[in-house]
Amino acid sequence: MNYVNPMKPSERMKLPRQHSIEQDAEIRSHNFKEVSYGVNEALAMQEVQRCLECKDPVCISGCPVSIDIKSFIQYILKKDFVGAVNKIRESNYLPAICGRVCPQESQCEEICTLGKKHEPVAIGKLERFVADYEMQHNLFVPPVIKESREEKVAIVGSGPSGLTCAAELAKLGYKVTVFEALHAVGGVLRYGIPEFRLPRNILDMEAERIKALGVEIITNFLVGRTATIDELFDEWGFKAVFLGTGAGTPTFMGIPGESLSGVYSANEFLTRVNLMKAYDFPNYDTPIKYGKAVAVIGGGNTAMDAVRTSKRLGAEKAYLIYRRSRKEMPAREEEIHHAEEEGIEFVLLTNPIRIVSDVNNWVSGIECQRMELGEPDESGRRKPVPVKGSEYIIPVQTVIEAIGQKPNPIIQQTTQGLDVSKRGTVVVNEVQATSREGIFAGGDLARGGATVILAMRDGKTAASAIHEYLLSKHNGKKQAIPEPFAELTVA
Amino acid sequence: MYPIIHKEFLAPTLGKFIIKAPFIARKRQPGNFVILRVEETGERIPLTLVDSDPANGTITLIVQAIGKTTKLLLTKKAGDVLTDVAGPLGSPTPIENHGAVACVGGGVGTAELLPITRALKQAGNVVYSIVGARNKELIILEKDMYEISDRLFVTTDDGTYGRKGFVTDQLKDLIEGGLGIKAVYAIGPLPMMKAVANLTKNYGVHTLVSLNAIMVDGTGMCGGCRVTIDGQMKFACVDGPEFDAHKVDFDELIMRNRTYVDLEKISIERFEQEQVKLQEALS
Ligand SMILES: Cc1cc2nc3c(=O)[nH]c(=O)nc-3n(C[C@H](O)[C@H](O)[C@H](O)COP(=O)(O)OP(=O)(O)OC[C@H]3O[C@@H](n4cnc5c(N)ncnc54)[C@H](O)[C@@H]3O)c2cc1C
Ligand SMILES: Cc1cc2nc3c(=O)[nH]c(=O)nc-3n(C[C@H](O)[C@H](O)[C@H](O)COP(=O)(O)OP(=O)(O)OC[C@H]3O[C@@H](n4cnc5c(N)ncnc54)[C@H](O)[C@@H]3O)c2cc1C
Ligand code: SF4
Ligand code: SF4
Ligand code: FES
Numbered sequence: 001m002n003y004v005n006p007m008k009p010s011e012r013m014k015l016p017r018q019h020s021i022e023q024d025a026e027i028r029s030h031n032f033k034e035v036s037y038g039v040n041e042a043l044a045m046q047e048v049q050r051c052l053e054c055k056d057p058v059c060i061s062g063c064p065v066s067i068d069i070k071s072f073i074q075y076i077l078k079k080d081f082v083g084a085v086n087k088i089r090e091s092n093y094l095p096a097i098c099g100r101v102c103p104q105e106s107q108c109e110e111i112c113t114l115g116k117k118h119e120p121v122a123i124g125k126l127e128r129f130v131a132d133y134e135m136q137h138n139l140f141v142p143p144v145i146k147e148s149r150e151e152k153v154a155i156v157g158s159g160p161s162g163l164t165c166a167a168e169l170a171k172l173g174y175k176v177t178v179f180e181a182l183h184a185v186g187g188v189l190r191y192g193i194p195e196f197r198l199p200r201n202i203l204d205m206e207a208e209r210i211k212a213l214g215v216e217i218i219t220n221f222l223v224g225r226t227a228t229i230d231e232l233f234d235e236w237g238f239k240a241v242f243l244g245t246g247a248g249t250p251t252f253m254g255i256p257g258e259s260l261s262g263v264y265s266a267n268e269f270l271t272r273v274n275l276m277k278a279y280d281f282p283n284y285d286t287p288i289k290y291g292k293a294v295a296v297i298g299g300g301n302t303a304m305d306a307v308r309t310s311k312r313l314g315a316e317k318a319y320l321i322y323r324r325s326r327k328e329m330p331a332r333e334e335e336i337h338h339a340e341e342e343g344i345e346f347v348l349l350t351n352p353i354r355i356v357s358d359v360n361n362w363v364s365g366i367e368c369q370r371m372e373l374g375e376p377d378e379s380g381r382r383k384p385v386p387v388k389g390s391e392y393i394i395p396v397q398t399v400i401e402a403i404g405q406k407p408n409p410i411i412q413q414t415t416q417g418l419d420v421s422k423r424g425t426v427v428v429n430e431v432q433a434t435s436r437e438g439i440f441a442g443g444d445l446a447r448g449g450a451t452v453i454l455a456m457r458d459g460k461t462a463a464s465a466i467h468e469y470l471l472s473k474h475n476g477k478k479q480a481i482p483e484p485f486a487e488l489t490v491a
Numbered sequence: 492m493y494p495i496i497h498k499e500f501l502a503p504t505l506g507k508f509i510i511k512a513p514f515i516a517r518k519r520q521p522g523n524f525v526i527l528r529v530e531e532t533g534e535r536i537p538l539t540l541v542d543s544d545p546a547n548g549t550i551t552l553i554v555q556a557i558g559k560t561t562k563l564l565l566t567k568k569a570g571d572v573l574t575d576v577a578g579p580l581g582s583p584t585p586i587e588n589h590g591a592v593a594c595v596g597g598g599v600g601t602a603e604l605l606p607i608t609r610a611l612k613q614a615g616n617v618v619y620s621i622v623g624a625r626n627k628e629l630i631i632l633e634k635d636m637y638e639i640s641d642r643l644f645v646t647t648d649d650g651t652y653g654r655k656g657f658v659t660d661q662l663k664d665l666i667e668g669g670l671g672i673k674a675v676y677a678i679g680p681l682p683m684m685k686a687v688a689n690l691t692k693n694y695g696v697h698t699l700v701s702l703n704a705i706m707v708d709g710t711g712m713c714g715g716c717r718v719t720i721d722g723q724m725k726f727a728c729v730d731g732p733e734f735d736a737h738k739v740d741f742d743e744l745i746m747r748n749r750t751y752v753d754l755e756k757i758s759i760e761r762f763e764q765e766q767v768k769l770q771e772a773l774s
Contacts, residue, residue, distance in 0.1 A: 181710045183528060183535075183575040191712075220577035222710055226514050248712040252724060259719060259743050261750040268713035276534070276707070282761050285534035285559055286707075287754035361746040408711050410729065 005077060009052050017119040018047040025341035029311050032195050032279060035338060038099075039122070044129045048076045051121050054113050059123060062108040064457045067091045069108060069123055076126060082139050085130040089143075093167040093210070094160065094456065096135060096202045099128025101193060102453050103332045135205060142212045147173035151470050154179060154238040156223045156411065159187020160452045161443030162244035163210050164459030165466075170213035172467050177238075178215060181222040184275060187246055188444075189452070191275040192267070194305050196312070197335075224410035229439065239473070240438045240466045243426060244459060247405045247444035253297065257355025258401075262289060262363035266298070266306040266402035273309055291397020293317040295366050297352055298402030299329035300449070304336065306400045307344050318344050319394060323351040323371050323384045349373070349384060353391065355399050365393040407445045415439075423448055431465035432458055440466055493527075493573040496549055501631050504556040505599065506565045507541075513548030515540070515578045521606040522584030522701070522733055525550070526709035528575040529564050536560050537706045537728070539603035540579055550576075553602035553631070559758040566766075580709045581732050584699070586610045589673035591617040593665055594640070595658050595687055597679020598624050601632050603701055604678045609639045611676070617641050619670065621661045623679070627652035659686045666694050673697065677736065681745050688736035698736035702727045705748060719743055 005012070020036040021043075022028075028035050039047060057070035067088050075084035088095045104110075104124035112120035134140055153169050155162045158180040166176045184190050185207045189198060211217060223229065223245075232238045250265035252258050269288070272278040276286035294310040296303050299322035311318040320339065322329060325348050329336055340346070347368070354367040370390035373382040406424045419427040419435035425448055426441040428434055434441050442458025444450055497509040515525060524539045542551035556562045567573070584607050592611050596604040601622050612618045620640035624630045625648045637643045644661045645653030654661060658679070666672055675698040677687040684700040691698040704716035704727040711729040718727050719740040725731065 181577065182708060183577070220575050221514065222577060222580065225579055226518060226577075248710075250712075250714045252714065252717075258724070259717065259740075259747060261747060265714040268707060268715040271707055271713050277532075281754065282758050284532045285758060287751045287758070289750060289754070361749075410711065 005049060005051070005053060007049060012050050012052060013114065013118055015046065015050045017050065017122055018043040018125070019122075020125055025338075025343070028196065029308070029342040030314075032312055034199050035196050036100075038128045038132060039125045041129075041133070044076060044126055045079075047122050047126060048073050050114060051077075052113055059108045059112045059121070062111040063091075064107065064453045065091045065460060067108075067127075072130070073121070073123075073126065076130065081130045081133045084126075085134045088127060088130065092453075092456065093164055094206050095127050096131035097160070097189060097198065097206055098453055098456070099124055099126075099131055100198050100202070101189075102127075103451060105333050107453070135202075140209065142209065143171055145171060145173055145213065149173040149175070149470075151175070151239040151474075152177065152237055153466060153470075154223075154232045154236070154241045155244065156229075156241065157181075157187060157244040157246060157443075157445075158185035158207075158217065158219075159244055159246050159443060159455060160189060161246075161445075161455035161459040161462075162187070162242065163207070164456040165242045165244060165440075165442070165463045166215045166459075167210050167213055168460055168463030169466060170210075170215045172463070174467075174470075176215045178210075178217045179221040179223050179226075180217065180219045182275065183219050185217055185219065187244075188248075191271045192302065192305065194270065194274055194309055196308070197305070222410065224414040229411065229415045233438065239470055240440065242432075242459070242462050242466065243411060243434070243439065243441040243445055244443045244455070245408055245411060245445050246455075247407045247425075247447075247449050249406050249408045250401070251404050251406060252401055253352065253403055255352060255354055257357060257363070260355055260357045260363050261361055262291065262397055263355060263399045264401070266296070266302045266400050267405065269306055269400050270302070270309065273313070279309075279313055288313070289398070290315055291363070293319070293394075293396040294398040294400065295319045295321055295347075295352075295394060295396040296400045296402055297321050298404075299324065299331060300402065300404075301331045301335060302405075303402035304331045304339050306402050308335075308339055308342060310398070310400070311342055311344060315398070317396075319347050319396065320344055321347045321350050321352055321366070321368060321394075323349065324381065325349055325373065328381050347394070351384065351386065352399075356393060363397055363399050365395045366399055367391055367393045405444075405449055407448075430461075432462035433465055433469075438469065493576040495567055495569050495571050495573065498568045500565075501553065502628055504565070505629075505631055506554050506556070508552045508554065508564075508567075509549050510552065510573065510576060511548055512550050512576050512578075513545075515576065516543040516548050516550050517545045519543040519550065519579045520583035521586065521610040522581060523579035524581050524709075524732065525552070525576050525578035526580060526706065527573055527577070529560060529567065530574050533563070533574065534560050535575075535707055535709070537580070537703075537709055537732075539606075539701075541602050541605055550578075553599065555599035558755050559762045562759070562762060577709065580728060582730065584610065584676075584733055586614050587674075588615040589697075591619065591671045591673060593662060593672050593675045594618060594620045594636075595662055595675060595677040595679070596620070596622050596632075596636070597658055597677075597683040598629060599631070600677075600679030600683070600701075601636065604676065605632055605635055605639075607676055607678075608636060612639045612641075617670075619665055619672065620644070621646065621658045621665075623647065623658035623661075623683075625649065657686065658683065659690050662687065663690060666691070666696060674699070675736075681741055681748070684736065684739075685741035685745075688739065688741065692737050699733045700736040700739060701732045702734060702739065702744060703732070703748075704728075704744060705750065
């Protein structure tokens with residue numbers, strides 16, 4: 001690439017960061033349409049001018065899948081948007097998704113050189129722009145698959161880790177089958193992340209592109225029950241398996257009142273709305289119940305999605321109850337900001353202790369206790385401690401718990417010899433190999449709740465490892481199973 | 492897509508379906524169920540795997556029409572296809588040779604009980620079965636149950652068939668009759684299972700019930716099917732659906748199952764209006 005931005009670096013630094021065009025907060029808090037329209041061509045062209053084209057493009061090392069950010073920005077400078085998206089696709093097969101949901105601010109954009117003194121280049125927005133451009137103009141051409149290989153590989157779970165692993169292996173010429181328990185593909189992208197952040201047509205399109213690589217997807221297939229892993233090897237003839245079953249099992253706080261009508265896990269609430277389209281009841285048959293006032297417990301992306309969804313369904317008051325302060329919230333900054341704009345009421349430094357009910361067993365309120373921040377704990381965050389005598393009741397008719405998920409144990413229970421940690425995650429080494437030969441794992445199943453892009457990275461790493469494993473098997477060599485190393489943990 | 496191979500009515504509101512689902516047919520065990528969606532806009536509902544034929548790749552379901560989805564399902568016939576069928580779900584029923592057992596089915600619960608009864612018989616148990624319903628018309632699978640039981644008793648609430656009274660009246664007589672009944676398997680409406688649990692608790696007879704909690708995914712992902720067993724939260728779709736009856740908090744489950752009554756009413760009224768319009772258009 002020999003294009004050089006004619007502007008001097010000092011001039012570039014003076015340019016302001018461009019922002020997405022967004023739906024008005026008042027209007028969008030009553031519909032399920034996408035909040036952000038992203039940047040248009042004019043804004044994207046202005047934004048790329050800001051990139052300093054660093055000799056040492058540190059941004060790349062901030063991206064978990066090492067997208068060549070500098071190069072794709074230069075393609076945009078040349079107005080070669082398809083060249084840009086293809087550059088991205090070399091490292092990331094789902095650009096339209098990552099451009100929307102990746103926590104850029106703590107990855108590529110966090111270490112962008114420009115960000116040291118000014119605002120970083122809006123890398124995520126640019127990624128989304130070129131992916132959307134390609135889609136709107138129908139310019140996608142599937143990569144050419146040069147070789148065809150005999151071995152069949154099974155992918156369990158169609159979340160971002162599974163889909164990425166499938167795509168990478170298909171590109172290498174393997175026969176790949178994805179097994180998905182639900183009736184639709186995407187994992188959390190389908191049932192968890194709402195349409196107003198990730199429209200379903202984008203997800204459908206990315207899934208179609210995976211199928212275009214020759215990947216077979218079988219839905220309604222719960223591995224462990226419909227067939228076990230051993231049956232996939234012995235009866236179905238798969239030579240390697242990637243487990244990307246996520247961390248979908250909700251945990252509950254264990255406070256009194258959790259069995260009342262009107263108490264949901266965020267997973268159930270979001271699944272009813274996103275997967276089953278309960279917001280369009282009775283055109284869709286799945287019902288959802290929510291009151292005039294809704295309380296969501298938690299401070300992560302899941303909590304943010306649940307509370308913003310409640311508002312859109314029609315809750316007059318939507319509270320987010322979190323036991324630490326705003327600073328400690330694990331949710332993406334953009335989502336917290338959007339939630340604030342949409343009129344979500346943040347009840348911070350507050351811990352629920354009991355859910356109270358009316359005579360009909362329906363939720364009528366949530367009893368809370370105020371907290372204050374004490375000494376930092378192991379994670380470095382200051383630990384909240386209860387303030388005595390501060391109990392009070394917030395009147396609500398719906399309570400949604402979004403306090404964390406753990407891996408679904410079905411596969412671990414039905415597969416011999418698979419090492420599982422105390423937290424229920426499957427133990428893997430640095431190439432995502434599990435304790436059992438031929439079985440690899442990644443994404444939330446190996447990490448506990450993490451992010452889309454880390455799940456994708458695991459899928460990619462596993463695909464290379466599966467390739468090497470199958471090559472070595474083919475040559476009659478046994479796979480070297482490296483020592484399982486300490487579990488990867490992500491806050 | 493899951494084609495319906497055969498459909499028949501067992502009673503006016505009760506249908507039997509044979510559906511092509513080869514993967515599920517191969518793996519079905521007593522106590523397993525499926526989650527199905529009739530059509531694209533439909534709800535996911537759980538139904539017990541009453542039987543399967545691995546050689547032909549088919550499964551058998553028996554469905555009682557009580558709301559929108561089950562009524563819609565009953566309008567389907569051989570040749571129609573169901574959008575989704577996933578399974579076999581749930582933990583299989585623990586089948587042991589207890590010596591003598593009682594199998595108690597109420598209403599459509601008898602269909603769910605049938606595969607378990609058959610397995611208990613095959614395991615060498617002496618099987619006393621009780622089939623009950625509100626009236627004669629709702630007694631189902633009498634012949635099937637008769638064939639796999641050592642003795643079969645029928646009760647109806649109104650006395651139109653068999654013994655007048657509840658299944659628990661008959662069960663009490665059996666337990667007190669010195670037959671050495673060591674375990675009871677009861678499946679039916681929640682109030683019936685609760686009554687059975689209360690009865691057998693007095694005699695210290697081990698009892699299993701199948702809990703029909705409201706489910707969405709059926710894979711342990713939503714927690715909507717949570718029930719309280721011995722003070723602990725369990726997910727009926729993966730930890731169950733069968734549990735030790737003496738440890739179940741029935742009242743809580745009865746309350747939880749009422750969560751959507753008003754919305755279910757909207758659904759069914761709309762569906763019935765559509766059916767009327769459809770009939771008018773056809774005639
Ligand atoms: C509400 C919500 C919002 C989020 N927002 C963001 C965000 O904005 N940005 C971000 O980066 N991350 C976000 N995350 C986290 C991110 O979605 C996850 O880290 C990521 O989806 C994990 O991907 P995965 O491939 O490991 O599994 P998942 O996406 O969990 O997919 C697993 C799939 O496997 C299937 N499955 C499970 N068991 C079986 C089985 N036995 N057989 C067959 N199939 C099975 C499941 O049905 C599911 O489809 C969010 C998470 C939630 C819940
Ligand atoms: C493990 C299990 C096995 C079952 N096996 C059978 C069977 O073999 N034959 C049969 O006829 N019925 C069976 N049922 C019950 C069947 O699932 C419900 O009758 C059906 O879901 C009702 O849906 P509907 O739309 O027709 O009625 P609705 O009007 O929606 O509901 C009527 C009542 O059914 C219950 N219900 C509603 N939705 C669900 C749901 N998604 N999951 C569970 N219960 C729900 C609620 O208590 C509700 O009040 C089983 C249920 C469970 C949990
Ligand atoms: S995938 Fe995420 S981290 Fe990587 S460049 Fe895109 S937005 Fe940044
Ligand atoms: S670090 Fe920032 S300024 Fe430098 S090349 Fe990357 S995006 Fe451009
Ligand atoms: S039905 Fe969702 S966890 Fe059981």
